[in-house]
Amino acid sequence: MDIRAKQFFALILILVLTLLFSGRLFYLQVIRGEEYANLSVRNFLRTILVQAPRGNIVSREGTILAHDILTYVIKVTPADIKDEDKIIELLISTLGVTREDVLKAINDELLPYYYPRIVAVDIPLDKVLELKIKEKEFPGLSVEMSPLRKYEKAESFAHAIGYVDEISKEELFRLFHRGYTSGDRIGKTGVEKQYEEYLRGIKGKQVFKVDVLGKERFLQSEKLPEKGNNLVLTLSDELQLKVSDIIKDLPGAAILMNPKNGEILAFVSNPNYNPNYFVRGLGQAIWNLWMQGRALVNRAISGQYPPGSTFKALVAIAGLESGMFTDRTVVNCRGFLTVGGRVFRCWTYPRGHGAVDMREAIAVSCNVYFYTLGAEVGINKIVEYAENLGFGKPTGIDLPNELQGLFPNPQWKREKIKERWYAGDTANLSIGQGYLLATPLQMASFYSFIANGGYRVNPHIVKSVRNNQGEEIYRAYFPPLFQDVPLNTIKVIKEGLRRAVTHGGGLSPLRELPIEVAAKTGTAQTARNERPHLWLVAYAPANDPEVVAVILSESSRYDLANRLAPYMRRVLEAWIEYKNRGN
Amino acid sequence: MRLVIIFILTVILTSLGLVNLYSIHQGYSNQFYMQIFAFFLGVLILIFMRFINLKRFMWLAPFAYIVGLITLILIPLGMGKEAFGATRWISLGGFQFQPSEFAKISLILALATLLTKKGNPLLKYFYSILTFGIYGLLVYWQPHLGTSLVLGMIFISMVYFSNLPLKYLVVLSVIFLLVMPFGWFMLEDFQKARLLVFINPGLDPGGLGYNIMQSLITVGSGGFTGKGFMQGTQARLGFLPVPWSDFAFASLMEQGGFMLGLFIIFSFMIIFGLTLSLISASLTPQGVLLIAGVLGMWGFETLINIGMNMGIAPVVGIPLPFISYGGSAMIKNYLALGLLITACSKKENRGLWFNSKM
Incomplete structure (x- = not known):
């Protein structure tokens, strides 16, 4: 091959490579330039x-x-x-x-x-x-x-x-x-x-x-x-500490709430835990202890219990409102009542309460009165009022994990238990037993409704939010919801609840307080040979209540709810002390 | 005239190299001064060679080859200076130089002498292979795969433009292809890794593939207009490895963008085209071979270096002529330009040339 030809081939090679390199450069810098530019920025900026x-x-x-x-x-x-x-x-x-x-x-x-x-x-x-x-x-x-x-x-x-x-x-x-x-x-x-x-x-x-x-x-x-x-x-530092100290030996919950605006003053669930451990590290031993006592469960809103006799106030409202009963209707309690072929006992069985009207029935918590009332009113009316007044629904408190309790009705029973609704179910429901479940907060909410004379309030725990300049950027405001329950009706219930303290048995510690207190006990049987859940709901002062207090003792070591009265007395004392300081 | 154009282009490329050094170090640096010093030394040599008579010059060839051989042997004997895991430098009176760079020139001189001798072409071919092979292996053991490849390309280019039959080259290529699979086992692990990573840069993002990816990002992120002088984040913040030397091209692309890239590529194209055309301007066979050797050397170095900067050639550590930092390389390149000048010198006595009894 002569030298010219060799030069020619070499020249072709040079030109081809030049073209190839220019093309590659064009591809990298022009076609994919932006993509690589982004990658380079990601390289050096952190x-x-x-x-x-x-x-x-x-x-x-x-x-x-x-x-x-x-x-x-x-x-x-x-x-x-x-x-x-x-x-x-x-x-x-x-x-x-x-x-x-x-x-x-x-x-x-x-x-x-x-x-x-x-x-x-x-x-x-x-x-x-x-x-x-x-x-x-x-x-x-x-x-x-x-x-x-x-x-x-x-x-x-x-x-x-x-x-x-x-x-x-x-x-x-x-x-x-x-x-x-x-x-x-x-x-x-x-x-x-x-x-x-x-x-x-x-x-x-x-x-x-x-x-x-x-x-x-x-x-x-x-x-x-x-x-x-x-x-x-809305929580009071002083009340919260006192209340949690008062009930520290009672697994359960305690709530103090202002019935006029739904502000919660004390919110205690027992046993509790130390949240600082979550921040700084949690040992296995402490964790086991907490798990054993279910300390992380917020019983005030996530604990669901049969409300027992505290529910009787609702049945009474349904009775008066449906026109089936008046406040003077008298039922003769012989210690038991046969409903649908089954014998339902009063808690005084074998003794009876004798002739009781509504106020007295609430005061002495006569079961036979409420079996009778429930049967007269019928399940549908009870369901209607219970649902209007918040049973079976979350209260909407500004806390996570709130449970809604359970309010049964015939349809629910057909679907879940696959059985029809018996008259006995209504009887059980009338005294707050059976399938019915409520959280302590639902109870506090319901009794606030009674205490304030017929308004539903929204329980809440945060009063306001302030930014770092001190300006208020959120304020809890819930207009009270009027319920179509006449004051006359509420008045009868309130008189009954007041009587429970003045005349009923076992709540005498509450009489020692300097203000008038109304209260209702509830003893919820769970199963035979198991410890009952005990309720004590109170409000004060009885004529114009400013506080509703609920104490729930879970699987209590006491057998009767009136054994909670001394606890309630101390809670209300704490509140009075707090109140007298001008709060 | 062609030589003048080549010279001007090399000076422009050298300046771009200096601009790159300035930008990487954000101002004047030792590297910058060393590069200018090497540049002036190179130009001085160039001027000196302008007045050299090739005939008087050529008797130096075997001597240069032997000096090259000694310096290359000194390295494995423990006189070398290790850097980047390889021993490529020799320290001499405070200056370090890279014998392998000068070995390229000595090889060009030696082959130019050998291939123009009269005698049995096959024997001549065998001696040339030996001449190149000794250098090639010594450099390969440094280890410096890139330079031994450059030496190989010098050899191929010179044999191509010599009057030896082309079939010799073809036979050698066939033998090489057959031996290559065995050659794989002779490669150092890091050399194998580089080749594998070149085939698939995603293979090893933290290691060598990382270098290739970063080089692509550097070139690509320059875009059409570049990030601007001294604004190259990839090079300045260290994402681009050795932006002064092996990846100088990428560093310039990041700052200057596509237009500068085209300018550099076309400058090299013009340099090589003109060098190629000088082959027919040279009046002597030795001159032809000198030019062929220089062309093979520059051409291959440029091809591999720009290729690896753009991710289309393996990373084998070959500097870009004139632009990459390196005193030995700079002097070697101007020495090579000097060879072109002497090869085309009109003063040469053609008759004497053929009767040379070297």
């Missing part, structure tokens, strides 16, 4: 979100119940780690954390690898010093300040306030569009959950320009976090 301090939760008096404190935390940043094992060994030896916990934080695949992850919180100062000087030696390890939730008077308020904990994977997938990231705190229950949006604040944002080693070259922009808004509860 956005780190800064936890916002959560808003405070204060009682109606202004006492701080939950707030964020700054503590030292240990963070690890996987992108910066040189020797993972060394860091883990160091953390295990100085802080006593487990290898699993550290690895879980490091391997959290839901966070970018350059994101610092918290492995331990609330580090004591001596350990802080010990670890701080090792930051250089152990790249990826950092000691920082971070807000930590702290609950004051933690156990008493646990069920009302709830707690925050690390966001779960399931919550994260549901809520990531609202700006949550893995490792965030989130309200798990109580008002912490219900008012999460108000409390959480707005995260800060730090944008770092970094080099390939992830070294923070400089802070490109920073937005400081904004503290969340503050909740003012």
